[in-house]
Amino acid sequence: MTTAENAPPPRWYGRRGGHRLRKGRRERLERLLPALRLAPPEPDGTVDLAAAFGAPPSDVWLEVGFGAGEHLAAQAGAHPGTAMVGCEPYVAGVASLLSIIEREGLTNIRIFNDDARLLLGSLPEASIGRVFVLFPDPWPKTRHHKRRFIAPGTLNALARVMKDGAELRFATDHMGYVRWTLDHTIRNPAFAWLARRPGDWRRRPPDGVETRYERKAAGLGLASVHLGFCRRSRVRAD
Template identity: 60%
Template sequence: MDTRWYGRRSGKKLRPGRQALVETLLPKIRLKVPTGGRIGSLADCFPHAPKDVWLEIGFGGGEHLAAQARAHPDIGFIGCEPFVNGVASALTLVEHDGLTNIRIFDDDARLILDALPDASIGRLFLLFADPWPKRRHERRRLVSGNTLDQFARLMKDGAEFRFASDHMDYVRWTLEQVLRHLSFAWLVCGAGDWRQPPPDWIETRYEAKAFRRGENPVYLRFFRRPRAAAADEKPLL
């Protein structure tokens, strides 16, 4: 049974310049995962100890990841993306802007989730992931009870989980899954909040494509409840 969260690993043949970056730059900033164990300290993965570490799963071409890294030079960023063409695109941005606060994991995100230390992530992004719309593929959707257990383990108390999608069935699925989980609460104040991106939002290429198709994305924000409080909560669904 294929339960991968991602589709293709590669697309068109890379141009020579991008292929060179994959061969030279990627090994320098690739996040290495210990076999059968967990990373001891994320601060040691960066040249300068960051004040916090944020994680983006499925960064596409890396535009959002790089823009966040530019805007927050004191934050360490881990980007997960198995699609080599997307990784190569991100590497061009890292090189062009001289970004030293990005580490890339170019394999199945489940491997890095298993390896991250407890309470080590201050913000987690899952933006315009593949919705796997066919019913037989629902098990390949990233948001599930098991994955949320992992998110809850690795996120700090009060950390934020940002989700965005233009696929309404996936939005409903995600909201149902998260509201059932005792470790998360929905950051919503009004009926229209889910249509408005956060104030510091950075547009992604997939978001721009959705707008060009005339579709309106949905933006969901959740926070990781304090561990002591989460133990006393009851699921909302």
């Protein structure tokens, strides 16, 4: 029988490799990644965030699928006291983030170079203050919707690791994925949509940073939607 404990790891459908990395990028990856990499968690183990960052972090933000890393690096630069964990299995994306880290001397980023779903179960409960899921792969065909990152199991895993009041930021240019995400978050009692005014969702948050995919979408004349959700308090008010 499959239980939560012996469930197989989630299947990965995206790309990890791609074009061969240029020599400089490969060399940077080999030189910098070992020290900045969050090791794959032991089964049933909990990631020691204090050990990973060299001191207990006052807050930890998580980006799932950081792509080329420009958003994560900008957030790390703007919030040097916050520990940033970025997840990205695509090796060229990791190499690109490492070059920004080196150029800008950023010290508050650690990298999980694999499927974020493999990390979520091992992060301490209520340890994450903000989560970014920006322009995730939309998997537009109906038969592929189950590959989407936003799914009941992932939302439950995020709800466990997020602190009360933590924010989940989601963005996409795919209107089907907007409806899907609202549908799934509305059904999950841990999340509340933060939209205050009609049109809130049309604007990137004031402290947000344009990502490569957002720029690409704008270039194609596609509008992007930005959704913010709050992790509700675990202590019920009634």
